[in-house]
Amino acid sequence: MILTPQDLDAFRISLALAALTTLILLLLGTPLAWWLTRSRWRFKFLLEAVLALPLVLPPTVLGFYLLIALGPHGPIGGLMTALGARPLAFTFSGLVIGSVIYSLPFVVQPLQNAFRAIGQRPLEVAATLRASPLDRFLSVALPLARPGFLTASVLGFAHTLGEFGMVLMVGGNIPGSTQVASIAIYDHVEALEYSQAHWLSGGLLLLSFLMLLAVYAFNRRFTAVQP
Amino acid sequence: MTIEAAFHIQRGDFSLAVELQIPRRGVSALFGPSGCGKTTLLRAIAGLERDPQGYLRVGEELWQDRQRFRPAHRRPLGYVFQEPSLFGHLDVRRNIEYGFKRLPVNGRRVALDRIVDLLGIAHLLERQPHQLSGGEQQRVAIARALAVSPSMLLLDEPLAALDMASKQEILPYLESLHRELEIPVLYVSHSRDEVARLADWLVLLEAGRVLAAGEVGELFTRLDLALAQRPDAESVIEATVAGRDEAFALSLLDFPGGRFRVAGSRLPPGSRIRLQILARDVSLTLERQSKTSILNIFPAIVDALSDAGKAQTTVRLLVGGLPLLSRITRKSAVDLDLKPGRRIYAQIKSVALLS
């Protein structure tokens, strides 16, 4: 095979980044989406607009501002240096933060839609059957929102896997820690190493497709066929 | 032992302002036209609508007032919604067990088997909700509500979303609930027939206000209420099965005003039965008729009269102390010189047996 160990590393980092980002977003995004669905706060629309920003923001813009924010003069970087911690730019953790911000709406919106589609009734029913609010959420809302979780996971994962502009700005392209597959492919092209670019791209495509296949097949087994 | 409630709820243009007391026994119906607030009231009692000023006391327990609000999931009641509303992600068995599982073990007073038998759904337990008919789904919903050993059962127009056939299928189950359960039932309906069959106590609502409250027999026959003005106005009388005239296949039904003789199938002796008597099936005579085909003739006293248009009059009678409506022509009322206090005879041409 033409792929070098560095290429395989890039693969691994991309997958790890996508998986970790998706996981974090599901954990953060679920309560957030739930609150957004149920809240009657007058200024909710402001928050929703802010959360949707990454949908329209060019990734390079996000990366640009993130780099500044993480830098020693920026709000996050400054805080971290004050606390004596290492800076986050050019680290995998920095990429995770950037990816979480960038893929947030791709996870939160499908979840929000799924929760909204449930409506009031099943939750009221559960309340009359002795279920506390948390219980209702876990035993009724989550199961009924399963299709939303599927969509959110797939979108979040795919979106992070394909990230380029943001990672370019914030990652520093360090092989073994921040060089993701999309950047590695780009570099191969820049260095006129076309066959390696082919292999890496093809491999990424195949792997992504297999993962999607697995997820949808798994979901099919657990979904009753609705008339 | 009563349920005391007071609610003031504003929803857009609609406002509900009620204060009422409901007996803690039997079936109490919240009755009125669409949009009168009966569902809102039921939901408020269940804790599904929040009224910061609301007041609800159930027997000895205060469920809400200005300072306190017991949330819905801590109110020991069962609720059946208008549409079946079964959990789509659970099979029938798990639907029924949902609330049951959440009871502390010593709080499980009713056995699931008994409920399943009562509703006749044993053969449906392994199915998915979407595989059931509307009537079956509602029966499961009722079973599910009963499974939480509720101190009170709330039903919000449980038959409204069903077709005629399903309605007829479920009514017997609802009637048996009435007999079998010792807990109070609050039943919301806009159907007079359902109320006639099932209710003991009636709360009449209109435009978010309580018009009247009282026993079913009372309210059906009150001349100041719309119920008595209807062309199909009727009276409801409770009787006890005394026996049977085998020779003529007649059931003998005793009530404070006498004994009914009604054709029909055999009834268990000693059981209570409800009779529905249309006002237009009740005619009046000053003297007791002897050679007549009408079997059921009882002495009565005129209680009140009210004109129903130019040609007709509705007369409220007391038969053995129980109210009975009669609809006659205004001319007859004048010819017979009917006045409150007059002693007359009521001739009842036709009786329908409810349950």
Place this chain on the structure above:
Amino acid sequence: MQQTLLLSAILLFAMTRVLAGEIRVAVASNFTGPAREIARRFETKSADRVILIFGSTGRHYAQIRHGAPFDLFFAADSERPRRLEQQGLALPGSRFTYALGRLVLWSPRAGLVDARGEVLAQGDFHFLALANPRFAPYGKAAEQVLRRRGLWEGLQGRLVRGENIGQTFHFVTSGNAELGFVAYSQIHTPDGTIGGSWWKVPQSLYDPIEQQAVLLKEGEAPRAFLDYAGSDEARAIIRGFGYATP
């Protein structure tokens, strides 16, 4: 009579505009400053208009191979122009070195970088930025320097790679990398040198960064521009911007 003269003058002027050419020049981004100045001076001497298209050499190369309508190519390295010549996409004999890049190790923080580059061995920093050595000429040079000093292996985990010298520079100015190998032309303009501390890397430590230009399409105007770019006047401008000339 006067009206006729005026009309002729206008027509003549219009004709020269029509007959005057447009010269399309693809220029490496790092050469933006000097390229603009050279083009400006050229336009004062000639009727032709110069259109500069800035970008990365790699991208320009790919576009030229796919038929992009450039007349001239000013690359950041010598590799790409050489390939174009080999592939018959550039006019033979037109290739020449128009500037020599000079590598500098720079930090916006005064006192961080010493005049001998010892800071590299001391290692008192989190990250060192350089352009990607696999395809960026300044990056290749930086790698050579580090290898010659025996520091390449040891610094691996702390090297952040910019896609081009411009991004590399941004990594350093934003403070995320405390120092980096950038082009001298980035910290020195005709107006002066910007602040911070730097080490002008001796030419002996790296292969010359030859920035070469090549003619893509025959034409009087493009040739004129190419010649001008190699003239003494242009070379003076180029040196003023921090490059060396051969």
